[in-house]
Amino acid sequence: MSGLPIPAGPTPDEAARAGGGLAALFARQARRYAFGDTSLRADTARELMASIAYTLDLWRRENGLPAGAPACADPDAALRQGEALAEQKLAQARTLLAAAAATAPSAVCAPYLETLRSIRDDFFRRYDPRYLAHLIPCSIDYPLCLPLPDDPPGAEYVCGYLQRIVLENRFLQRLGGAHAALMDRRVPGWRDLPVNLYGEASACAVGLALAGERAGTLSPSPETAGRVRGALRGLTLLRTRGALSAAAARVGRELSLSGPESAYLSAAADSLAPRAAAAGENSPAVFDLA
């Protein structure tokens, strides 16, 4: 985005003017939202204000400005540009939803489907990039293996969520349905439960790689648990992290994962390290190998 003068830094006078400018911006935005009326319920007004704050923050980030910097000499223009950015995020979310649908694994649980349906049917129908850009008007019940922070919200959150779903889908696709057999063994009733499929499958794959076995089958041998125990025995947390990182890299090579897919798997493997280091002789359970 360009075309707006960007201040170098606020003086006290500039900060005061920015505060007044924000109040005036809110008043104009509220009038537009209320179709010319002069008052709103306080909770609605707060949501409008939160949307303005988020939209200006989106504009700031896009322009490389620090959080809290005055919008610019023309806050209305900054807000309009921020709204355009939120529209772009919305369009990006549509593309990502299509990618998630195209890469969905053969076997999924009901909350997975319900979440994607809610994004399709609720989010895209209700999301308002102009007045309520910070809200996420849909139900996201299917958990990610690596949860997202709540901020940034709005369409940005949905984009981040769907990006991770696509990464998880591609990994599960490469397993050719083996994850369903794993889930049947490990999580009774999983098809109706909000349990992350990637987390279970990736842990098993990393465990198998740790044992020096083929990861893609998700089928541990009778010797797998003992090999994992041996691989992690006596390791510090730091060394456990290293061992899991190396195992994740082996899985990535075996399954021909892309760079982002490998990075996500590495992060997922790293998240297991504290439990694996603390589990001692029970470490195979951390990898669904017990």
Added chain:
Amino acid sequence: MDELFSLAADAEAGALAECNRTTARYGLTLTPAQALDAARAYDEALAGYGRISFGGGVPRALALAFCDSPFLQQDDYAETLAQLLESFCRFKTESEDTASDDELIAAMRRAFDGPAQGSADYLDGLSFEELASPGGEDAE
């Protein structure tokens, strides 16, 4: 935020006082003190109903909309205006903001001159549904 965006009562009072030029034709005027009281009553009603004002004009619009009512008298004009402003805030909130300011003021005026026969108390006893439904202001 409430304090930041609530329109100053004295600015609203100034707008109300300017209405005297029009309302005086119907024998209705407000002293500066009465205008300020009415504006403050509106601000208090807004706050009481959990509303944020981001622009002025309702007290002025309501005064101009009602000034040619045959039921308004100078003696209780200020008091009636304050009561009407509070009723406006209640109706607005009950409507869940589905009715515009202008629509509400027009409906209040119809009810005030109709079944209320100039009684602000009667008007205040109506629900938004009774006010909004055609002939609904005849509700007992």
